[in-house]
Amino acid sequence: MSMAMEAPLLSAITTSSSSSSSSSSPHSTAAIAAVSTPTIRTRLIAALALVAISLWANYEASKSVDILVRNSAAGSPAERRFDLDFVSNGRAHRIIHRASHFVEQVLYPDELHPRKPVRRITLQLSGIDLPSLASVSAADGDYTIHLSPAVMSSSAAHAEAAVTSAVQRAVARVWIWDDGKQAAPEPLLEAMADYLTMAAGLRPSSKAACGGSLDQSSGWCWSAEFLEYCETRRRGFVARLNRGMRQRWSELAADDALGLQVGRAYAAYTAAAAARGRVMESKNATWEARQTM
Incomplete structure (x- = not known):
C-alpha cells in the first residue's frame, strides 16, 4: 500500500519539474538577448571607429x-x-x-x-x-x-x-591660391603673406609700406593690418578670400568673403586708424608737456 501511495507523489514532482523548465525558457532567451545587445553595439561602435580612423589616416596622408x-x-x-x-x-x-x-x-x-x-x-x-x-x-x-x-x-x-x-x-x-598668372593683385598676395606671418606671431621679413601696396584699380591699400581688421569684422575672412582666389579673380570675391563692400570697410578702417593716430599724438604731447614742467 505504501507503493501505491508514492506513485502520485512522484508524478506530481515530475510534472512540477517539467512545468518549471518550460516556464523558465522565455526568461533565459530574454537574458541572452539582453547580454548580446550591448555586445553587438560595442562591436558595431568599434568597427565604426576603425573605419573613421582609417578614413582620417587616409585624409591626413593625402595632405x-x-x-x-x-x-x-x-x-x-x-x-x-x-x-x-x-x-x-x-x-x-x-x-x-x-x-x-x-x-x-x-x-x-x-x-x-x-x-x-x-x-x-x-x-x-x-x-x-x-x-x-x-x-x-x-x-x-x-x-x-x-x-x-x-x-x-x-x-x-x-x-x-x-x-x-x-x-x-x-x-x-x-x-595661397595663385595660378602663377597673378590673377589676384600682387599687393593682395603680398599682404596675405604678411598677414599669415603676423598671425603666426612673427615679423614679416619684407613688409611693404601701405603706400607701396596701394591697389590702383580699387583705390585702397591691401596690407596685413587691413586684412586683420577684416578678419575681426568677420571671422574666416582670409580663408574665404583665399578660396575666392582659386578661380578667376574678381573684386566681388573680397566683398563676398567680407559680407559687405570692401571699400566701405577700408573707409572705416582708415577712419579708425586716423582716430588712433590723433589719440597717440595727444598722449605724446601731454607727456612732453609734463616733462617740461
Whole structure:
C-alpha cells in the first residue's frame, strides 16, 4: 500500500519539474538577448571607429607634403653655418613643417575650402644674395623656397628669427591660391603673406609700406593690418578670400568673403586708424608737456 501511495507523489514532482523548465525558457532567451545587445553595439561602435580612423589616416596622408632641405652655397661661411645651425639638427625641416601646418589651418579649416595641391616644399640656401630674404618658385605642385645667404650674416639668435620669419612668409605664398598668372593683385598676395606671418606671431621679413601696396584699380591699400581688421569684422575672412582666389579673380570675391563692400570697410578702417593716430599724438604731447614742467 505504501507503493501505491508514492506513485502520485512522484508524478506530481515530475510534472512540477517539467512545468518549471518550460516556464523558465522565455526568461533565459530574454537574458541572452539582453547580454548580446550591448555586445553587438560595442562591436558595431568599434568597427565604426576603425573605419573613421582609417578614413582620417587616409585624409591626413593625402595632405602630407614632402619637405626637402638643400644647400647651394657650397664652401661658403653661410653654407657651413646653415648646415650646422639648420640642417644637421633638423631645425630647418621643423620650421617648414610648423609653418605649413599653421598656414593650412588658417587657409583650409575644413572641406568647404578646397586645398591647394602642394606635393613638395624644398628649402634651398642660394649661392648668391637675393633681392629679398626668400622667394618662391613653382613647378607642377613642387615649390622651392630660395633663401638668401644674407639671412645668415647676423648673430645666431637673429639669424634663427630671420630664417623662421622668411620661411613662414614664403610658405604662406606657397599655400595661397595663385595660378602663377597673378590673377589676384600682387599687393593682395603680398599682404596675405604678411598677414599669415603676423598671425603666426612673427615679423614679416619684407613688409611693404601701405603706400607701396596701394591697389590702383580699387583705390585702397591691401596690407596685413587691413586684412586683420577684416578678419575681426568677420571671422574666416582670409580663408574665404583665399578660396575666392582659386578661380578667376574678381573684386566681388573680397566683398563676398567680407559680407559687405570692401571699400566701405577700408573707409572705416582708415577712419579708425586716423582716430588712433590723433589719440597717440595727444598722449605724446601731454607727456612732453609734463616733462617740461
